[in-house]
Amino acid sequence: MPLPPTPSPAHRRARAAPSPVPRPSRRHIAPLDGLRGAAVLGVLFFHAGHFDGGFLGVDLFFVLSGFLITGLLLTEARARDGRIDLLAFWGRRARRLLPALAVVLAGTLLLVWALGPPNLLRYALDDGPWVAANLANWHFVADRVGYWDSAGTRVFSHLWSIAVEEQFYVVWPLVLCLSARGRGGGRRVAAVAAAGAAASLVLMVVLTTPADTTRVYEGTDTRAFSLLLGALAATEPAARLVSRLGERAAGRWSLALAAGIGAYWITADGQNSPSLFRGGLFLHALAAALLIACLARAPRTPAGRFLAAAPLRRLGTVSYSLYLWHWPVYLLLSEERLGLEGAPRTAVLLAVSVALAVLSKVLVEDPVRFRARWAKGRTGAVALVAAFAALAALWTAVPQPRTGEGSVDVTRLGPGGG
Structure with missing residues (x-):
């Protein structure tokens, strides 16, 4: 057997040199699309009543959002001497999220009006304006809408998590503008993210009550740690720590973390797992942040x-619209309406939800994000105001059902929320 060629001195020096610290960038990390796909699959099967721990997919979404958004903002801050164009950032977020949300709000309201029972319409009319204002989570908390047992009557109950993310997108860039400037900005951002995550955990532990965990589960302050741990993973100090791992070590850690997260999903059981709200959700988010950091460091390992x-990645690319549409579909296509139950009904629900998500991406999301020039600048702002004015007009045009009409058997609708 021939011996391998002897490396040159220059090659030996290059191989011995430490690998550069990977900085958050705009490079596409394919395994993260797959993580989105896994997250939305967990939620879909949870709401269909087949997977008690699938609600943790929302937590995974939060961590991913914190990581990706912080990476983009820090990249911009480095390129512009610590400055971030907030209006441009908020404009991009609005083009990405609000068109699909507006279509789901209008389409769902019309479908519920035409096909749903009166109490489903009554709650849709009550909840919709709060969803449009991205305050749905606080609306549900104030109305004491029990997350775990009342969502079968609330067609927009799953959108509490979208409100949490939107509130994060408003506040976190402002924090970065103040902390990322000048020398040591990356360290300051990491310190702020870590301190914020710790404070959020303390709030969750202090505010948790066994009778109803909705306040801590849906509160922005008590769920911020998931977004902030993702943000921490995107900072340069965190990237420097992960860079010390070789690709093989990062691959082993990715497998171990993915297995641990999967095991936690299998054993978790919502409000029947009190440890979730006394550190369990925090540890899950921390594991997810570490997994994301390892995948960003070494995306071509077995876990990556x-x-x-392709299947998980493609599901991940439509995960936002799929999340928006699936719960209204689940409530409207009841067992009675379909004449199906169990796995056959779930197959129909998944097929309809995916079809609507693909249509939303192709006809609404991608055109507005990438091709519609009118969607940017002042014309985009005017179009956004006009769209939500039209939503408000639709809300006033739909008549309230008479009190006492109709009912929904929530026990036949599967777990609620998301």
């Missing part, structure tokens, strides 16, 4: 290749 497989 599995998550980058």
